[in-house]
Amino acid sequence: MNAPATGPDMIDTLATGIHTAAPLYKEVKRLLTQGLAAGEWQPGEALPSETRLAERFKVSIGTLRKAVDELVAEQVLVRQQGRGTFVATHGANRMLFNFFHIVRTDGARVLPDAQVVEFGRSKAEAGEAMRLGLAAGERVLRIRNLMRLEGKPVLVDDIVLAAARFPDLTERVFREREGTIYGLYQTRYAINVVRARERLRVALLEAGAARLLGLPAGHPVLEINRTALSYHDRPVELRRSLVNTAHHEYVSDLGKA
Amino acid sequence: MNAPATGPDMIDTLATGIHTAAPLYKEVKRLLTQGLAAGEWQPGEALPSETRLAERFKVSIGTLRKAVDELVAEQVLVRQQGRGTFVATHGANRMLFNFFHIVRTDGARVLPDAQVVEFGRSKAEAGEAMRLGLAAGERVLRIRNLMRLEGKPVLVDDIVLAAARFPDLTERVFREREGTIYGLYQTRYAINVVRARERLRVALLEAGAARLLGLPAGHPVLEINRTALSYHDRPVELRRSLVNTAHHEYVSDLGKA
DNA sequence: AAGTGGTCTAGACCACCAT
DNA sequence: TGGTGGTCTAGACCACTTA
Numbered sequence: 424m425n426a427p428a429t430g431p432d433m434i435d436t437l438a439t440g441i442h443t444a445a446p447l448y449k450e451v452k453r454l455l456t457q458g459l460a461a462g463e464w465q466p467g468e469a470l471p472s473e474t475r476l477a478e479r480f481k482v483s484i485g486t487l488r489k490a491v492d493e494l495v496a497e498q499v500l501v502r503q504q505g506r507g508t509f510v511a512t513h514g515a516n517r518m519l520f521n522f523f524h525i526v527r528t529d530g531a532r533v534l535p536d537a538q539v540v541e542f543g544r545s546k547a548e549a550g551e552a553m554r555l556g557l558a559a560g561e562r563v564l565r566i567r568n569l570m571r572l573e574g575k576p577v578l579v580d581d582i583v584l585a586a587a588r589f590p591d592l593t594e595r596v597f598r599e600r601e602g603t604i605y606g607l608y609q610t611r612y613a614i615n616v617v618r619a620r621e622r623l624r625v626a627l628l629e630a631g632a633a634r635l636l637g638l639p640a641g642h643p644v645l646e647i648n649r650t651a652l653s654y655h656d657r658p659v660e661l662r663r664s665l666v667n668t669a670h671h672e673y674v675s676d677l678g679k680a
Numbered sequence: 681m682n683a684p685a686t687g688p689d690m691i692d693t694l695a696t697g698i699h700t701a702a703p704l705y706k707e708v709k710r711l712l713t714q715g716l717a718a719g720e721w722q723p724g725e726a727l728p729s730e731t732r733l734a735e736r737f738k739v740s741i742g743t744l745r746k747a748v749d750e751l752v753a754e755q756v757l758v759r760q761q762g763r764g765t766f767v768a769t770h771g772a773n774r775m776l777f778n779f780f781h782i783v784r785t786d787g788a789r790v791l792p793d794a795q796v797v798e799f800g801r802s803k804a805e806a807g808e809a810m811r812l813g814l815a816a817g818e819r820v821l822r823i824r825n826l827m828r829l830e831g832k833p834v835l836v837d838d839i840v841l842a843a844a845r846f847p848d849l850t851e852r853v854f855r856e857r858e859g860t861i862y863g864l865y866q867t868r869y870a871i872n873v874v875r876a877r878e879r880l881r882v883a884l885l886e887a888g889a890a891r892l893l894g895l896p897a898g899h900p901v902l903e904i905n906r907t908a909l910s911y912h913d914r915p916v917e918l919r920r921s922l923v924n925t926a927h928h929e930y931v932s933d934l935g936k937a
Numbered sequence: 938a939a940g941t942g943g944t945c946t947a948g949a950c951c952a953c954c955a956t
Numbered sequence: 957t958g959g960t961g962g963t964c965t966a967g968a969c970c971a972c973t974t975a
Contacts, residue, residue, distance in 0.1 A: 446944060472960060483946045488961090496753075498935060504961045505953035521935055528881075618935035624785075624925035625882055625900050643882050643900030649934075668881035675932045677906075678755060678778055678875035703963060729941060740965045745942090761942045762972035 451480050451490035459499065459510065460654040462613050469507035470500070499617050499654075513605035513616065522605065522619060522651075524673050525578065525666060533572045537580070537604065540635060541567040542594035544586060554650055555585055555658050562586035566597060569635045570664075577671055579632045583661040588614065605651075608659065616659055619651045623673065632665050645673060708737050708747035716756065716767065717911040719870050726764035727757070756874050756911075770862035770873065779862065779876060779908075781930050782835065782923060790829045794837070794861065797892060798824040799851035801843060811907055812842055812915050819843035823854060826892045827921075834928055836889045840918040845871065862908075865916065873916055876908045880930065889922050902930060 455476075464470050471479070477487040491508060494500040498521060501509045511517060519532055526532050547555065547563045555563075568580040582604075584592070589612055600607040608614045626646035633640040644665045651660040666673065712733075721727050728736070734744040748765060751757040755778060758766045768774060776789055783789050804812065804820045812820070825837040839861075841849070846869055857864040865871040883903035890897040901922045908917040923930065 448944080469960095474960085485947085486945060489944090502961060503954085505955080505959080507954095507960060524932070524934070526879075616935075618933070621932045621934060622783075623880060623902065623930040623932065624928075625902050627900075643884075645880065645882050645902070671881075673880040673932075675781070675878045675880065675930075676875070677781070677878060678873075679936075705963080726941095731941085742966080743964060746963090759942060760973085762940080762974080764941060764973095 447482055448486045448489040448493075451482055451487060452493055454480060455490060455494060456499075456654050459615070464510050465613075466510045466512045466609050466615065469509050472507065497617060499615075510615075513603050513609050515603065518603045518605065522616070524621075524675065525572070525671050526674050527572070528670055528672055535570040535572055535577075536574075537568045537570050539566065539594060539598045540569050540579075541565070542597065547583070547585075551583055551661060554661055555583070557585055564589060564592060572671065575670075576636050576667075578664050578666040579635050581663045584659075588612065588659075614659055615653055616651045617653060618656070619649050622648045624648075626665060628665065636665070636667050638667060642667075644668070647673070704739055705743045705746040705750075708739055708744060709750055711737060712747060712751060713756075713911055716872070721767050723767045723769045723866050723872065726766050729764065754874065756872075767872075770860050770866050772860065775860045775862065779873070781878075781932065782829070782928050783931050784829070785927055785929055792827040792829055792834075793831075794825045794827050796823065796851060796855045797826050797836075798822070799854065804840070804842075808840055808918060811918055812840070814842055821846060821849060829928065832927075833893050833924075835921050835923040836892050838920045841916075845869065845916075871916055872910055873908045874910060875913070876906050879905045881905075883922060885922065893922070893924050895924060899924075901925070904930070 458464060470476065473484055473487055473491065476491075477484045480487065491500060491502070495502055495508075498511055498517070501511045503509065515534055519534055523535060525535070543565050544562055545565060546560045547557050549559055551557075551563065552559050552561060557563075562585075564582075564584040564586050566580075566582040566584070568582065569576055570578045570580060586592075589608075592611075596611070597604075597607070600611075602610075605616045608616060624646050625643055628636065628638055628640055628642045628644055630640045632644075633642060636642075636644075638644075645668050647662075647664040647666065649660075649662040649664070650658055651662065653659045715721060727733065730741055730744055730748065733748075734741045737744065748757060748759070752759055752765075755768055755774070758768045760766065772791055776791055780792060782792070800822050801819055802822060803817045804814050806816055808814075808820065809816050809818060814820075819842075821839075821841040821843050823837075823839040823841070825839065826833055827835045827837060843849075846865075849869075853868070854861075854864070857868075862873045865873060881903050882900055885893065885895055885897055885899045885901055887897045889901075890899060893899075893901075895901075902925050904919075904921040904923065906917075906919040906921070907915055908919065910916045
């Protein structure tokens with residue numbers, strides 16, 4: 424049996440034991456994420472200071488910071504020097520720089536303007552149910568939006584949501600929201616979209632979408648299939664976008680992740 | 681006037697002075713990047729240990745690690761516990777997970793097989809010269825590749841390189857390289873592609889590419905315009921890819937950067 | 938056994954913000 | 957002025973690799 428070591432390591436041993444499995448800061452990150460998922464801190468709100476959080480989790484401030492570092496990198500939290508650490512909100516900037524990759528061909532980022540075209544309910548198809556983590560045949564909301572950039576129709580979005588997770592979401596609520604769509608999910612339903620995966624291919628316009636975009640039916644467009652995820656990779660939303668790339672493009676940065 | 685503080689802070693003051701401008705670890709990162717750009721450490725080689733690097737730059741190991749952390753996040757360096765820190769190489773894995781976003785529709789990642797179709801030289805067009813940081817009319821290499829996935833032709837790549845930066849790059853050298861294209865740039869020319877920006881739109885196949893892909897001319901395909909960058913965001917390569925998305929898709933993860 | 942990266946702690950000071 | 961995040965240091969031990 425080893426004699427107790429002197430100095431910091433003794434406290435280390437007391438506080439953490441032998442950390443064979445997951446690192447402490449990962450565990451702290453899990454606890455923070457859990458608190459966020461449970462709504463302990465609301466979007467836009469400040470978390471307790473790093474000192475207090477470190478005390479609460481019984482870790483050093485360095486370890487606490489390492490956990491927060493990762494959540495900041497994932498843009499779940501936002502640090503502001505001198506003010507505090509905040510739960511990121513789905514405002515125009517986050518939308519523009521994180522969840523909207525369509526830019527003008529000259530590279531300029533433009534904020535889209537959404538208009539609800541259809542709003543309905545039906546049963547989830549098999550593939551949709553699987554991707555949303557629902558039972559086959561569960562009720563879903565279906566929302567079609569026409570998105571304009573600088574006044575011109577550029578893309579059509581078809582959104583699929585689990586009806587059970589968005590109670591009382593009516594066309595009126597959706598239409599009269601303030602701010603972004605993910606902002607609505609966040610403030611009204613405490614569902615926080617933090618990541619998304621998109622798959623792109625070429626598709627041909629069907630008549631309905633073609634009319635909205637002012638293009639002939641059968642015109643080739645960029646199809647984007649998105650799955651939006653919340654904490655713990657829980658799927659929240661399916662979205663299929665059809666984009667007229669005549670004057671706009673989809674941008675993607677490689678080698679940062 | 682304050683009396684000299686005791687403990688670590690005194691050393692802090694001596695070593696770093698007042699760090700008003702850029703943080704020390706950013707400066708260390710700059711020095712590391714400079715060394716990498718200068719070829720001080722070759723791809724696949726181990727850097728000196730963190731202890732030695734910290735001594736060399738006269739910073740604490742924590743500060744050194746923070747600088748290395750960022751280069752690891754950017755996938756310029758790779759850490760291996762117990763072995764060392766290495767300059768990342770452009771092998772199949774990095775290609776597959778970082779610089780090739782085409783997957784089978786079922787989501788499976790497949791390693792592409794490249795075949796040189798054309799290899800020539802000409803003058804850079806105005807737009808190309810600008811994007812490559814060249815003077816108007818400088819000589820460029822033009823390489824057309826047909827990329828197959830599981831034996832089937834799926835995309836055509838048109839690559840543009842500054843001839844001056846790739847001396848003696850002949851069709852034979854290009855064709856008989858071992859490994860990936862970026863691996864060739866890295867080992868033969870010490871040019872290390874670390875990031876890329878891609879812009880996607882829909883295009884219609886011209887006859888030449890159509891023939892290679894086994895599709896009719898005018899068939900709609902996914903067009904990807906890539907600018908590949910080295911250290912300090914220096915442009916290295918332009919690449920235009922035309923992708924048949926009948927059985928493959930382009931994937932993009934949002935919310936990680 | 939020696940060397941490397943990985944984790945954790947403790948404490949100091951700086952920069953910034955609100956009051 | 958007091959609180960917050962941001963940077964930097966110093967040192968210990970753990971986990972892993974290599975010889």
